[in-house]
Amino acid sequence: MQSVSVAEETPLGPTPEPFELREEHRRRTGHCRKRLLHLGDSLFSLFVITPVVVAHWRGTWGWMDLNGSHFPGWLCFVLGATLHTTFTLLREPLNAALTLARAAPKSRWSSVKRWLVNRMYTYAFSMACLMHWRGGWNVMELYFGELGLFETGLLAW
Numbered sequence: 001m002q003s004v005s006v007a008e009e010t011p012l013g014p015t016p017e018p019f020e021l022r023e024e025h026r027r028r029t030g031h032c033r034k035r036l037l038h039l040g041d042s043l044f045s046l047f048v049i050t051p052v053v054v055a056h057w058r059g060t061w062g063w064m065d066l067n068g069s070h071f072p073g074w075l076c077f078v079l080g081a082t083l084h085t086t087f088t089l090l091r092e093p094l095n096a097a098l099t100l101a102r103a104a105p106k107s108r109w110s111s112v113k114r115w116l117v118n119r120m121y122t123y124a125f126s127m128a129c130l131m132h133w134r135g136g137w138n139v140m141e142l143y144f145g146e147l148g149l150f151e152t153g154l155l156a157w
Contacts, residue, residue, distance in 0.1 A: 060130050077135025083128030
């Protein structure tokens with residue numbers, strides 16, 4: 001019986017060093033982790049965020065419809081467009097101010113103020129966007145009447 005040498009048992013290429021093995025393992029686990037995070041983010045967005053956003057839009061739109069005398073079509077359209085444009089133009093200065101505030105010395109009151117300003121901005125921006133959309137649809141209904149699916153598609157195209 002012939003003995004097999006160690007050189008014959010190993011692969012043709014050089015054996016990787018332990019450091020190279022660790023790097024390869026890190027790359028593989030990082031790729032897998034990235035995929036799992038992407039999947040989790042997609043599922044969270046699909047099953048949690050989307051229904052909450054739809055509920056906010058539907059509830060606010062319905063509330064505005066119930067109080068239609070306070071939210072006429074043209075007023076909603078003009079006010080929504082104006083606020084939307086204003087918020088878009090002020091986005092960079094507001095972001096710079098919040099970044100400076102974040103870099104300032106931390107205190108509980110400044111953190112609460114920054115949190116409140118952030119939430120008020122988000123709510124006001126969502127209301128402006130909703131008013132712009134609702135006002136646009138109300139103005140279209142005012143001038144074109146109730147439209148079917150085909151006519152709506154033609155106007156949107």
